[in-house]
Amino acid sequence: MxxxxxxxxxxxxxxxxxxxxxxxxxxxxxxxxxxxxxxxxxxxxxxxxxxxxxxxxxxxxxxxxxxxxxxxxxxxxxxxxxxxxxxxxxxxxxxxxxxxxxxxxxxxxxxxxxxxxxxxxxxxxxxxxxxxxxxxxxxxxxxxxxxxxxxxxxxxxxxxFEKIIDTIGDVSINIKQDEISPMNDKIVEISKIEKKSVSKIIKPGLQTLNGLQAVAYSRVRFTEGGDSRRIERQKTVMSLIMTKIQSLGxxxxxxxxxxxxxxxxxxxxxxxxxxxxxxxxxxxxxxxxxxxxxxxxxxxxxxxxxxxxxxxxxxxxxxxxxxxxxxxxxxxxxxxx
Structure with missing residues (x-):
């Protein structure tokens, strides 16, 4: 583990x-x-x-x-x-x-x-x-x-990382049920550090995430699937960022x-x-x-x-x-x- x-x-x-x-x-x-x-x-x-x-x-x-x-x-x-x-x-x-x-x-x-x-x-x-x-x-x-x-x-x-995402625009990600609680924990942690109010995730499904929420999503550690699941989350966020940057013209x-x-x-x-x-x-x-x-x-x-x-x-x-x-x-x- x-x-x-x-x-x-x-x-x-x-x-x-x-x-x-x-x-x-x-x-x-x-x-x-x-x-x-x-x-x-x-x-x-x-x-x-x-x-x-x-x-x-x-x-x-x-x-x-x-x-x-x-x-x-x-x-x-x-x-x-x-x-x-x-x-x-x-x-x-x-x-x-x-x-x-x-x-x-x-x-x-x-x-x-x-x-x-x-x-x-x-x-x-x-x-x-x-x-x-x-x-x-x-x-x-x-x-x-x-x-x-x-x-x-x-x-x-x-x-x-957060500021870059906010600069290029929000990203849409399909959040799974077991990711909600640990993701919200990270949102609270980062929100306190940044002294800002950010909405928590309340249900699974396709979500539009801002920079802070996307950082929280990519930092989630403990869910079923362990390392491979964590890597997939990170790849999802980064691929969306790449797509946005490449589509700017x-x-x-x-x-x-x-x-x-x-x-x-x-x-x-x-x-x-x-x-x-x-x-x-x-x-x-x-x-x-x-x-x-x-x-x-x-x-x-x-x-x-x-x-x-x-x-x-x-x-x-x-x-x-x-x-x-x-x-x-x-x-x-x-x-x-």
Whole structure:
């Protein structure tokens, strides 16, 4: 149960993060001067780009040299509900790989409870890296433990997630009976934090949800079906968001971008985003693929010093992650007898 509970959080941010990125990318196809002006609204945070500070070793550089045309960026969804909160764990940890060779955008999710070494903090959950040292240490931790070459990141929090949904418009979702009570609990929790009044869900069926309600829906943890049901809820919300963004049309992108970008934090400069956007557009990269690591069957839940961790077969996990990113090969989960 504990492992299932902790696995549930992994995909909270996947498509909303990608949606924001795609908005940035697609606007590049419009008016470049205006796009550049709007991109300057992003909260840009400088981080050290030295290999040592980023945890990039020679093996990672050798791997990336063998994979020309692939750009890796870290995406973090942090569990901060208050925009003024300074430190937070990364509720979701993902690697966005722009693969222009195979014309794909790949999302690799790393389980937040994975037992790894964090520089200066010993062995603990990978989710703590962001709280200990922000994006800089979080990137270092991913690179050192998974032998990668990530140099940039984008971060969103629950506060931003809610505002993005409200910006693009409400979403319609079919709520099931067993989701009502836990969803209302989340609505109350978030409403108190945001100091606003939001209607609870009173019956099952098709509902039109605002940003706060949609966040509550995607955060529901305990229903029949466990992790797979939670993931389906998240995929439902994110797919609706993607559809809305893609249906806006090029003419409306500048206005939408001006609203969405202030909710992001990134080490990417406006010029970086323009270059990446051009790369995606010119290579006609349209396919989205996703995978989760460690792959099922290659990790076990262990209690160490009274704390539950997900302990992975790291050698195999690194190979599987690299196969997905660099060789376009997805691993098959191992069946446990």
């Amino acid at each position: 504990m492992r299932s509970e902790n696995m549930k959080k992994v995909k909270n941010w996947k498509k909303i993060l990608l949606s924001v990125f795609i908005v940035c990318v697609l606007i590049v196809g419009g008016v470049f001067g205006y796009a550049f002006y709007k991109l300057n609204k992003i909260n840009t945070v400088e981080i050290s780009k030295t290999d040592d500070m980023l945890g990039i070793n020679s093996n990672a550089l050798s791997e990336s040299e063998n994979a020309k045309g692939i750009t890796n960026i870290a995406f973090f969804g942090i569990d901060r509900m208050d925009a003024n909160q300074k430190t937070s764990r990364s509720d979701s940890i993902m690697i966005l790989s722009i693969d222009s060779k195979n014309k794909k955008i790949k999302m690799s999710s790393i389980m937040r409870d994975t037992y790894v070494k964090i520089k200066g903090h010993g062995q603990t959950k990978i989710t703590h890296a962001y709280a200990y040292g922000g994006a800089q240490l979080a990137i270092n931790t991913i690179n050192e433990n998974f032998n990668l070459d990530i140099r940039d990141y984008i971060t969103l929090d629950f506060f931003s 090029v003419a409306k992108f500048p206005a939408v971008v001006s609203e969405l970008l202030p909710y992001t934090e990134t080490s990417l400069s406006s010029m970086d985003i323009m270059k990446i956007g051009t790369k995606v557009l010119t290579s006609n990269t349209t396919t989205l693929e996703q995978d989760r690591f460690p792959v099922d069957g290659y990790s076990v839940g262990k209690t160490i010093d009274k704390v539950w961790y997900l302990v992975a077969d790291m050698k195999t996990t690194i190979a599987q992650l690299h196969n997905f990113i660099y060789k376009d090969i997805k691993s098959v989960p191992k069946t446990i007898q």
